[in-house]
Amino acid sequence: MLLDGIAARYKVLEDGRRQITALHVAGDFVDLHAFPLKTMDHGIVALSVCHVGFANHSDLKRITETEPHLTRLLWLLTVIDGAIHREWIVAMGRRSKKSHMAHLFCELFMRLKVVGKTHNNSFSFPLTQAELANVLGISLVHLNKTLRLLRDEKALEWVSRTVTIHDWRNLVHLAEFEPNYLNFYTEPR
Amino acid sequence: MLLDGIAARYKVLEDGRRQITALHVAGDFVDLHAFPLKTMDHGIVALSVCHVGFANHSDLKRITETEPHLTRLLWLLTVIDGAIHREWIVAMGRRSKKSHMAHLFCELFMRLKVVGKTHNNSFSFPLTQAELANVLGISLVHLNKTLRLLRDEKALEWVSRTVTIHDWRNLVHLAEFEPNYLNFYTEPR
DNA sequence: CGAATTCTTGATACGATTCAAGTGGAGTGG
DNA sequence: CCACTCCACTTGAATCGTATCAAGAATTCG
Numbered sequence: 001m002l003l004d005g006i007a008a009r010y011k012v013l014e015d016g017r018r019q020i021t022a023l024h025v026a027g028d029f030v031d032l033h034a035f036p037l038k039t040m041d042h043g044i045v046a047l048s049v050c051h052v053g054f055a056n057h058s059d060l061k062r063i064t065e066t067e068p069h070l071t072r073l074l075w076l077l078t079v080i081d082g083a084i085h086r087e088w089i090v091a092m093g094r095r096s097k098k099s100h101m102a103h104l105f106c107e108l109f110m111r112l113k114v115v116g117k118t119h120n121n122s123f124s125f126p127l128t129q130a131e132l133a134n135v136l137g138i139s140l141v142h143l144n145k146t147l148r149l150l151r152d153e154k155a156l157e158w159v160s161r162t163v164t165i166h167d168w169r170n171l172v173h174l175a176e177f178e179p180n181y182l183n184f185y186t187e188p189r
Numbered sequence: 190m191l192l193d194g195i196a197a198r199y200k201v202l203e204d205g206r207r208q209i210t211a212l213h214v215a216g217d218f219v220d221l222h223a224f225p226l227k228t229m230d231h232g233i234v235a236l237s238v239c240h241v242g243f244a245n246h247s248d249l250k251r252i253t254e255t256e257p258h259l260t261r262l263l264w265l266l267t268v269i270d271g272a273i274h275r276e277w278i279v280a281m282g283r284r285s286k287k288s289h290m291a292h293l294f295c296e297l298f299m300r301l302k303v304v305g306k307t308h309n310n311s312f313s314f315p316l317t318q319a320e321l322a323n324v325l326g327i328s329l330v331h332l333n334k335t336l337r338l339l340r341d342e343k344a345l346e347w348v349s350r351t352v353t354i355h356d357w358r359n360l361v362h363l364a365e366f367e368p369n370y371l372n373f374y375t376e377p378r
Numbered sequence: 379c380g381a382a383t384t385c386t387t388g389a390t391a392c393g394a395t396t397c398a399a400g401t402g403g404a405g406t407g408g
Numbered sequence: 409c410c411a412c413t414c415c416a417c418t419t420g421a422a423t424c425g426t427a428t429c430a431a432g433a434a435t436t437c438g
Contacts, residue, residue: 011279014365019282021275034430038266041272041370046236065257072253075264076225078271082228083222085274086210091202092281093326093391100374128416137282139395176203181230286426317384333386349435354415 001030005050006126010134011042021088022081023047023108027115035060035077049124087181092137095176097146100136105176107155109165110182122164136177150174152182190219194239195315196259198200199323200231201318209324210277211270212236212297216304222267235317269371276370281326286335289325292344292364298354299371311353 007030009022021042024030034040035057051094064071084107093099112123127135133143150156155171157164165171196219198211211230213219223229224246254258256300276296280289293294318323322332344360346353354360361368 008277013283014280019279036261036268037272040274041281052257059269064261068254068260071257071260072225072250072263075267076259078268079222079225082267082271082274083226085271085278086198086200086231089274089281089326090202090208092278093323094202094206097250099383117276130416130417132281137278138415141396141419145394148418157368160267162247318386319384329385330387330428334426337386345420 003030003043003050005046006048006124007044007046007050008135009042009044010032018134019030019137020038020131022084025108025111025115026117029055029074029077029150031103032074036078045065047131048124052072074167083161083181087113093180095140097136097138098149099161099174099176101143101146102150102153103177105150105163106175106177108163109168112178114182118120121166121168122162124161125163127159190233190289191244192217192219192239192244193241194235195242195313196233196236196239197320197324198231198233205341207323208326209320214300214304215306218244218263218266219335222270223261225267235321237313284328286325286331287338288365290332290335291344292355292366293324294339294352295360295364295366296371297352298357299343299368303371308326310355310357311351311376313350314347314352325355360368 004026007024007028008020009024009030010018012018019074030052031040033155058169060074063074087103087107091103108125109118109123112118117123129130129143130140131149133140136143138146142175147158150171151158152166153170155167155174157166171177192213193215196213196217197209198199198213198219201208201209219241220231238299249263252263254338268340273296275293282290297314298307298312301307306312311350318332318336319329325332327335339360340347342356342359344354344356344363346355360366
Protein backbone atom coordinates (compact mmCIF):
# COMPACT_ATOMS: atom_id res chain seq x y z
CA MET A 1 0.00 0.00 0.00
CA LEU A 2 1.59 3.24 -1.16
CA LEU A 3 0.72 6.36 0.71
CA ASP A 4 0.09 10.03 0.34
CA GLY A 5 -0.74 11.51 3.75
CA ILE A 6 0.10 10.33 7.26
CA ALA A 7 -0.70 6.87 8.53
CA ALA A 8 0.30 4.75 11.51
CA ARG A 9 0.85 1.12 12.32
CA TYR A 10 -0.25 0.09 15.79
CA LYS A 11 -0.99 -2.72 18.21
CA VAL A 12 -3.53 -2.73 20.99
CA LEU A 13 -3.28 -4.76 24.17
CA GLU A 14 -6.09 -6.57 25.93
CA ASP A 15 -6.93 -3.68 28.22
CA GLY A 16 -7.17 -1.28 25.30
CA ARG A 17 -3.79 0.38 25.62
CA ARG A 18 -2.57 1.26 22.19
CA GLN A 19 0.98 1.66 20.94
CA ILE A 20 1.84 3.08 17.58
CA THR A 21 4.86 1.26 16.19
CA ALA A 22 5.45 3.26 13.05
CA LEU A 23 4.44 6.47 11.35
CA HIS A 24 4.27 6.63 7.58
CA VAL A 25 4.37 9.66 5.37
CA ALA A 26 3.91 10.40 1.71
CA GLY A 27 5.85 8.05 -0.50
CA ASP A 28 6.16 5.27 2.06
CA PHE A 29 5.24 1.72 1.28
CA VAL A 30 3.21 1.08 4.40
CA ASP A 31 2.94 -2.67 4.61
CA LEU A 32 5.60 -3.94 2.27
CA HIS A 33 6.91 -6.23 5.01
CA ALA A 34 3.67 -8.16 4.66
CA PHE A 35 4.88 -9.44 1.33
CA PRO A 36 7.66 -11.66 2.67
CA LEU A 37 5.86 -12.17 5.96
CA LYS A 38 2.49 -13.23 4.49
CA THR A 39 0.83 -11.90 7.63
CA MET A 40 -0.28 -8.55 8.93
CA ASP A 41 0.73 -8.54 12.55
CA HIS A 42 -0.84 -5.18 13.38
CA GLY A 43 -3.41 -2.57 12.38
CA ILE A 44 -3.11 0.49 10.17
CA VAL A 45 -4.90 3.83 10.55
CA ALA A 46 -4.89 6.94 8.47
CA LEU A 47 -4.06 9.96 10.60
CA SER A 48 -4.86 12.44 7.87
CA VAL A 49 -6.77 12.33 4.65
CA CYS A 50 -4.83 9.74 2.68
CA HIS A 51 -4.62 8.69 -0.91
CA VAL A 52 -3.40 5.16 -1.28
CA GLY A 53 -2.30 2.93 -4.10
CA PHE A 54 -2.12 -0.83 -3.91
CA ALA A 55 0.45 -3.28 -5.14
CA ASN A 56 -0.53 -6.89 -5.25
CA HIS A 57 1.69 -9.64 -4.06
CA SER A 58 1.75 -11.56 -7.30
CA ASP A 59 3.18 -8.52 -9.06
CA LEU A 60 5.75 -8.11 -6.33
CA LYS A 61 6.65 -11.75 -6.67
CA ARG A 62 7.19 -11.33 -10.36
CA ILE A 63 9.50 -8.42 -9.66
CA THR A 64 11.63 -10.61 -7.41
CA GLU A 65 11.93 -13.06 -10.27
CA THR A 66 12.90 -10.71 -13.04
CA GLU A 67 14.17 -7.47 -11.51
CA PRO A 68 16.93 -8.07 -9.00
CA HIS A 69 17.87 -4.42 -8.77
CA LEU A 70 14.34 -3.36 -8.03
CA THR A 71 13.99 -6.21 -5.61
CA ARG A 72 16.95 -4.97 -3.63
CA LEU A 73 15.40 -1.53 -3.56
CA LEU A 74 12.15 -2.88 -2.18
CA TRP A 75 14.08 -4.90 0.34
CA LEU A 76 15.90 -1.70 1.29
CA LEU A 77 12.60 -0.01 2.08
CA THR A 78 11.68 -2.65 4.65
CA VAL A 79 15.14 -2.49 6.11
CA ILE A 80 14.92 1.28 6.55
CA ASP A 81 11.73 0.66 8.47
CA GLY A 82 13.75 -1.59 10.71
CA ALA A 83 16.41 1.08 11.23
CA ILE A 84 13.72 3.51 12.34
CA HIS A 85 12.26 0.90 14.67
CA ARG A 86 15.66 0.49 16.29
CA GLU A 87 16.02 4.19 16.78
CA TRP A 88 12.60 4.24 18.42
CA ILE A 89 13.62 1.43 20.75
CA VAL A 90 16.67 3.43 21.81
CA ALA A 91 14.52 6.50 22.32
CA MET A 92 11.95 4.63 24.39
CA GLY A 93 14.50 2.81 26.48
CA ARG A 94 17.18 5.37 27.13
CA ARG A 95 16.10 8.89 26.33
CA SER A 96 14.09 11.23 28.50
CA LYS A 97 10.57 11.85 27.23
CA LYS A 98 11.49 15.34 26.26
CA SER A 99 14.44 14.09 24.25
CA HIS A 100 12.35 11.33 22.72
CA MET A 101 9.76 13.82 21.57
CA ALA A 102 12.41 16.12 20.15
CA HIS A 103 13.93 13.17 18.32
CA LEU A 104 10.62 12.25 16.75
CA PHE A 105 10.08 15.76 15.46
CA CYS A 106 13.58 15.81 14.01
CA GLU A 107 12.99 12.49 12.32
CA LEU A 108 9.67 13.56 10.87
CA PHE A 109 11.07 16.81 9.62
CA MET A 110 13.90 15.03 7.81
CA ARG A 111 11.60 12.41 6.31
CA LEU A 112 9.06 14.95 5.17
CA LYS A 113 11.71 17.20 3.74
CA VAL A 114 12.97 14.41 1.50
CA VAL A 115 9.54 14.09 -0.06
CA GLY A 116 8.98 17.82 -0.29
CA LYS A 117 6.29 18.00 2.35
CA THR A 118 7.90 20.70 4.48
CA HIS A 119 7.39 24.43 4.05
CA ASN A 120 10.33 26.41 5.41
CA ASN A 121 10.53 25.14 8.97
CA SER A 122 7.09 23.71 9.30
CA PHE A 123 5.06 20.71 8.28
CA SER A 124 1.51 19.54 8.54
CA PHE A 125 1.00 17.24 11.51
CA PRO A 126 -2.70 16.59 11.97
CA LEU A 127 -2.56 14.12 14.87
CA THR A 128 -4.29 14.62 18.18
CA GLN A 129 -2.19 14.77 21.31
CA ALA A 130 -3.67 11.46 22.35
CA GLU A 131 -2.34 9.91 19.17
CA LEU A 132 1.10 11.34 19.68
CA ALA A 133 1.04 9.96 23.22
CA ASN A 134 0.43 6.55 21.66
CA VAL A 135 3.50 7.04 19.51
CA LEU A 136 5.76 7.96 22.41
CA GLY A 137 4.30 5.44 24.81
CA ILE A 138 3.33 7.95 27.48
CA SER A 139 0.08 9.21 28.96
CA LEU A 140 -1.85 12.03 27.39
CA VAL A 141 -1.35 14.31 30.37
CA HIS A 142 2.35 13.78 30.41
CA LEU A 143 2.56 14.24 26.70
CA ASN A 144 0.94 17.62 27.09
CA LYS A 145 3.37 18.66 29.81
CA THR A 146 6.37 17.43 27.86
CA LEU A 147 5.21 19.34 24.82
CA ARG A 148 4.96 22.42 26.98
CA LEU A 149 8.65 22.07 27.86
CA LEU A 150 9.60 22.24 24.18
CA ARG A 151 7.23 25.11 23.62
CA ASP A 152 8.49 27.00 26.65
CA GLU A 153 12.04 26.94 25.45
CA LYS A 154 10.85 28.04 22.04
CA ALA A 155 12.17 24.99 20.23
CA LEU A 156 8.95 24.49 18.35
CA GLU A 157 5.27 25.23 18.13
CA TRP A 158 2.39 22.95 17.21
CA VAL A 159 -0.85 24.75 16.52
CA SER A 160 -3.75 24.12 14.22
CA ARG A 161 -2.32 20.85 13.03
CA THR A 162 1.02 22.16 11.88
CA VAL A 163 4.39 21.94 13.55
CA THR A 164 6.83 24.82 13.18
CA ILE A 165 10.40 24.37 14.26
CA HIS A 166 11.83 27.58 15.66
CA ASP A 167 15.18 26.33 16.88
CA TRP A 168 16.45 23.38 14.91
CA ARG A 169 19.87 23.45 16.56
CA ASN A 170 18.42 23.22 20.00
CA LEU A 171 15.99 20.53 18.95
CA VAL A 172 18.78 18.43 17.47
CA HIS A 173 20.79 18.95 20.61
CA LEU A 174 17.97 17.94 22.94
CA ALA A 175 17.31 14.88 20.82
CA GLU A 176 20.95 13.94 20.34
CA PHE A 177 19.76 13.54 16.79
CA GLU A 178 22.38 12.24 14.36
CA PRO A 179 21.56 14.00 11.13
CA ASN A 180 22.89 11.18 9.03
CA TYR A 181 20.66 8.58 10.59
CA LEU A 182 18.25 8.61 7.69
CA ASN A 183 20.69 9.22 4.91
CA PHE A 184 19.88 5.92 3.27
CA TYR A 185 17.34 7.84 1.27
CA THR A 186 19.74 10.16 -0.44
CA GLU A 187 23.14 8.54 -0.45
CA PRO A 188 24.36 7.25 -3.78
CA ARG A 189 24.50 3.51 -4.03
CA MET B 190 27.22 -12.93 9.92
CA LEU B 191 25.64 -16.21 10.89
CA LEU B 192 25.58 -17.07 14.53
CA ASP B 193 25.85 -19.87 17.00
CA GLY B 194 25.54 -18.47 20.53
CA ILE B 195 23.90 -15.30 21.81
CA ALA B 196 24.72 -11.84 20.50
CA ALA B 197 23.19 -8.40 20.74
CA ARG B 198 22.86 -5.30 18.64
CA TYR B 199 23.04 -2.03 20.54
CA LYS B 200 23.41 1.71 20.42
CA VAL B 201 25.07 3.93 22.97
CA LEU B 202 24.19 7.55 23.64
CA GLU B 203 26.60 10.38 24.34
CA ASP B 204 26.42 9.97 28.09
CA GLY B 205 27.18 6.28 27.88
CA ARG B 206 23.69 4.94 28.30
CA ARG B 207 23.34 1.80 26.28
CA GLN B 208 20.27 0.25 24.72
CA ILE B 209 20.22 -3.19 23.22
CA THR B 210 17.93 -3.19 20.20
CA ALA B 211 18.01 -6.86 19.30
CA LEU B 212 19.05 -10.20 20.67
CA HIS B 213 20.26 -12.90 18.32
CA VAL B 214 20.43 -16.60 18.90
CA ALA B 215 21.81 -19.61 17.12
CA GLY B 216 20.85 -19.68 13.46
CA ASP B 217 20.16 -15.97 13.18
CA PHE B 218 21.69 -13.85 10.47
CA VAL B 219 22.81 -11.01 12.67
CA ASP B 220 23.45 -8.14 10.29
CA LEU B 221 21.72 -9.15 7.11
CA HIS B 222 19.97 -5.79 7.01
CA ALA B 223 23.38 -4.27 6.35
CA PHE B 224 23.32 -5.80 2.89
CA PRO B 225 20.54 -3.61 1.48
CA LEU B 226 21.41 -0.76 3.83
CA LYS B 227 25.16 -0.65 3.06
CA THR B 228 25.71 0.77 6.53
CA MET B 229 25.99 -0.62 10.01
CA ASP B 230 24.02 1.76 12.14
CA HIS B 231 24.90 0.11 15.46
CA GLY B 232 27.32 -2.15 17.31
CA ILE B 233 27.29 -5.89 17.87
CA VAL B 234 28.49 -7.80 20.93
CA ALA B 235 28.71 -11.46 21.67
CA LEU B 236 26.98 -12.24 24.95
CA SER B 237 28.19 -15.82 25.07
CA VAL B 238 30.93 -17.75 23.39
CA CYS B 239 29.93 -17.48 19.75
CA HIS B 240 30.85 -19.23 16.58
CA VAL B 241 30.22 -17.12 13.54
CA GLY B 242 30.22 -17.59 9.82
CA PHE B 243 30.45 -14.79 7.31
CA ALA B 244 28.62 -14.17 4.06
CA ASN B 245 30.02 -11.54 1.80
CA HIS B 246 27.88 -9.04 0.07
CA SER B 247 28.98 -9.89 -3.43
CA ASP B 248 27.74 -13.44 -2.90
CA LEU B 249 24.49 -12.14 -1.52
CA LYS B 250 24.14 -9.88 -4.50
CA ARG B 251 24.62 -12.81 -6.83
CA ILE B 252 21.88 -14.68 -4.99
CA THR B 253 19.48 -11.80 -5.59
CA GLU B 254 20.25 -12.08 -9.29
CA THR B 255 19.85 -15.78 -9.76
CA GLU B 256 17.83 -17.18 -6.88
CA PRO B 257 14.57 -15.33 -6.38
CA HIS B 258 13.17 -17.87 -3.98
CA LEU B 259 16.22 -17.72 -1.77
CA THR B 260 16.21 -13.95 -2.02
CA ARG B 261 12.69 -13.82 -0.69
CA LEU B 262 13.74 -16.05 2.17
CA LEU B 263 16.61 -13.75 3.07
CA TRP B 264 14.30 -10.79 2.82
CA LEU B 265 11.92 -12.63 5.14
CA LEU B 266 14.65 -12.91 7.74
CA THR B 267 15.12 -9.14 7.90
CA VAL B 268 11.39 -8.63 8.01
CA ILE B 269 11.04 -11.00 10.96
CA ASP B 270 13.61 -8.87 12.72
CA GLY B 271 11.31 -5.95 12.10
CA ALA B 272 8.32 -7.79 13.56
CA ILE B 273 10.30 -8.45 16.71
CA HIS B 274 11.34 -4.82 16.88
CA ARG B 275 7.72 -3.79 16.73
CA GLU B 276 6.80 -6.15 19.51
CA TRP B 277 9.60 -4.67 21.59
CA ILE B 278 8.30 -1.16 20.94
CA VAL B 279 4.88 -2.21 22.18
CA ALA B 280 6.43 -3.81 25.23
CA MET B 281 8.53 -0.76 26.05
CA GLY B 282 5.71 1.68 25.50
CA ARG B 283 2.69 0.01 26.93
CA ARG B 284 3.53 -2.95 29.14
CA SER B 285 4.60 -2.90 32.76
CA LYS B 286 8.23 -3.79 33.28
CA LYS B 287 7.20 -7.09 34.79
CA SER B 288 5.09 -7.89 31.76
CA HIS B 289 7.82 -6.74 29.43
CA MET B 290 10.32 -9.01 31.09
CA ALA B 291 7.93 -11.94 30.99
CA HIS B 292 7.32 -11.26 27.32
CA LEU B 293 11.01 -11.32 26.56
CA PHE B 294 11.48 -14.65 28.27
CA CYS B 295 8.52 -16.08 26.36
CA GLU B 296 9.94 -14.81 23.10
CA LEU B 297 13.38 -16.19 23.79
CA PHE B 298 12.02 -19.55 24.81
CA MET B 299 10.04 -19.83 21.58
CA ARG B 300 12.92 -18.74 19.40
CA LEU B 301 15.39 -21.04 21.10
CA LYS B 302 13.00 -23.94 20.97
CA VAL B 303 12.74 -23.65 17.19
CA VAL B 304 16.48 -24.12 16.88
CA GLY B 305 16.64 -26.88 19.45
CA LYS B 306 18.44 -24.88 22.10
CA THR B 307 16.00 -25.52 24.91
CA HIS B 308 16.15 -28.42 27.34
CA ASN B 309 12.76 -29.22 28.81
CA ASN B 310 11.73 -25.90 30.27
CA SER B 311 15.09 -24.26 30.45
CA PHE B 312 17.65 -22.58 28.26
CA SER B 313 21.10 -21.17 28.61
CA PHE B 314 21.03 -17.42 29.16
CA PRO B 315 24.51 -16.21 30.04
CA LEU B 316 23.87 -12.47 30.24
CA THR B 317 24.55 -10.35 33.27
CA GLN B 318 21.68 -8.52 34.89
CA ALA B 319 23.20 -5.26 33.71
CA GLU B 320 22.99 -6.50 30.14
CA LEU B 321 19.37 -7.56 30.52
CA ALA B 322 18.63 -4.12 31.95
CA ASN B 323 20.04 -2.69 28.72
CA VAL B 324 17.64 -4.87 26.78
CA LEU B 325 14.58 -3.79 28.72
CA GLY B 326 15.60 -0.17 28.99
CA ILE B 327 15.50 -0.01 32.78
CA SER B 328 18.06 0.45 35.52
CA LEU B 329 20.03 -2.44 36.95
CA VAL B 330 18.48 -2.06 40.37
CA HIS B 331 14.98 -2.04 39.03
CA LEU B 332 15.75 -4.97 36.80
CA ASN B 333 16.78 -6.94 39.83
CA LYS B 334 13.60 -6.06 41.70
CA THR B 335 11.41 -6.87 38.72
CA LEU B 336 13.12 -10.20 38.33
CA ARG B 337 12.40 -10.89 41.97
CA LEU B 338 8.69 -10.44 41.29
CA LEU B 339 8.76 -13.21 38.69
CA ARG B 340 10.85 -15.38 40.94
CA ASP B 341 8.59 -14.79 43.93
CA GLU B 342 5.54 -15.97 42.10
CA LYS B 343 7.48 -18.98 40.90
CA ALA B 344 7.07 -18.20 37.25
CA LEU B 345 10.72 -18.78 36.52
CA GLU B 346 14.20 -19.05 37.90
CA TRP B 347 17.47 -17.72 36.51
CA VAL B 348 20.53 -19.12 38.19
CA SER B 349 24.02 -19.98 37.03
CA ARG B 350 23.34 -18.59 33.58
CA THR B 351 20.34 -20.68 32.80
CA VAL B 352 16.69 -19.75 32.82
CA THR B 353 14.13 -22.34 33.89
CA ILE B 354 10.48 -21.67 33.30
CA HIS B 355 8.36 -23.16 36.07
CA ASP B 356 4.98 -21.81 35.10
CA TRP B 357 4.65 -21.20 31.39
CA ARG B 358 0.93 -20.53 31.60
CA ASN B 359 1.38 -17.81 34.13
CA LEU B 360 4.31 -16.31 32.25
CA VAL B 361 2.30 -16.17 29.04
CA HIS B 362 -0.54 -14.61 30.96
CA LEU B 363 1.63 -11.96 32.58
CA ALA B 364 3.20 -11.16 29.24
CA GLU B 365 -0.04 -11.23 27.27
CA PHE B 366 2.11 -13.28 24.95
CA GLU B 367 0.45 -14.32 21.71
CA PRO B 368 1.92 -17.72 21.00
CA ASN B 369 1.58 -17.29 17.27
CA TYR B 370 3.57 -14.11 17.13
CA LEU B 371 6.67 -15.87 15.88
CA ASN B 372 5.04 -18.49 13.76
CA PHE B 373 6.67 -17.18 10.62
CA TYR B 374 9.43 -19.61 11.35
CA THR B 375 7.39 -22.73 11.14
CA GLU B 376 4.32 -22.00 9.08
CA PRO B 377 4.20 -23.52 5.64
CA ARG B 378 4.55 -21.00 2.88
C1' DC C 379 42.42 -18.02 48.83
C1' DG C 380 41.91 -13.27 47.50
C1' DA C 381 40.25 -9.85 44.27
C1' DA C 382 36.95 -8.44 41.27
C1' DT C 383 32.50 -8.77 39.48
C1' DT C 384 27.87 -9.51 39.92
C1' DC C 385 23.85 -9.69 42.61
C1' DT C 386 20.71 -8.01 46.29
C1' DT C 387 18.38 -4.85 49.22
C1' DG C 388 16.91 -0.48 51.51
C1' DA C 389 16.26 4.51 51.36
C1' DT C 390 15.47 8.72 49.02
C1' DA C 391 14.28 11.62 45.15
C1' DC C 392 12.37 12.28 40.81
C1' DG C 393 9.43 11.26 36.86
C1' DA C 394 5.06 9.60 35.03
C1' DT C 395 0.29 8.07 35.66
C1' DT C 396 -4.12 8.86 37.13
C1' DC C 397 -7.82 11.58 38.79
C1' DA C 398 -10.29 15.66 38.52
C1' DA C 399 -11.70 19.97 36.86
C1' DG C 400 -11.78 23.66 33.75
C1' DT C 401 -10.87 26.12 29.14
C1' DG C 402 -11.45 26.81 24.33
C1' DG C 403 -12.92 25.91 19.66
C1' DA C 404 -15.67 23.66 15.99
C1' DG C 405 -19.88 22.04 14.56
C1' DT C 406 -25.08 21.61 15.04
C1' DG C 407 -29.78 22.64 15.55
C1' DG C 408 -33.24 25.81 17.03
C1' DC D 409 -27.07 33.97 14.94
C1' DC D 410 -26.84 32.19 19.33
C1' DA D 411 -26.91 28.45 22.60
C1' DC D 412 -25.49 23.96 23.18
C1' DT D 413 -22.70 19.96 22.77
C1' DC D 414 -18.69 17.52 21.91
C1' DC D 415 -14.02 16.97 21.62
C1' DA D 416 -9.32 18.36 22.22
C1' DC D 417 -6.36 20.72 25.06
C1' DT D 418 -4.56 22.36 29.61
C1' DT D 419 -3.41 22.37 34.41
C1' DG D 420 -3.01 20.99 39.41
C1' DA D 421 -2.78 17.43 42.96
C1' DA D 422 -2.20 12.85 44.70
C1' DT D 423 -0.25 8.43 43.93
C1' DC D 424 2.60 5.09 42.07
C1' DG D 425 6.70 3.52 39.46
C1' DT D 426 11.52 3.95 38.47
C1' DA D 427 16.16 5.91 38.97
C1' DT D 428 19.83 6.83 41.81
C1' DC D 429 22.66 6.35 45.78
C1' DA D 430 24.76 3.46 49.00
C1' DA D 431 26.21 -0.66 51.25
C1' DG D 432 26.74 -5.40 51.90
C1' DA D 433 26.43 -10.47 50.33
C1' DA D 434 27.39 -13.89 47.05
C1' DT D 435 29.72 -15.66 43.19
C1' DT D 436 33.29 -16.27 39.82
C1' DC D 437 37.89 -16.36 38.30
C1' DG D 438 42.74 -16.27 38.49
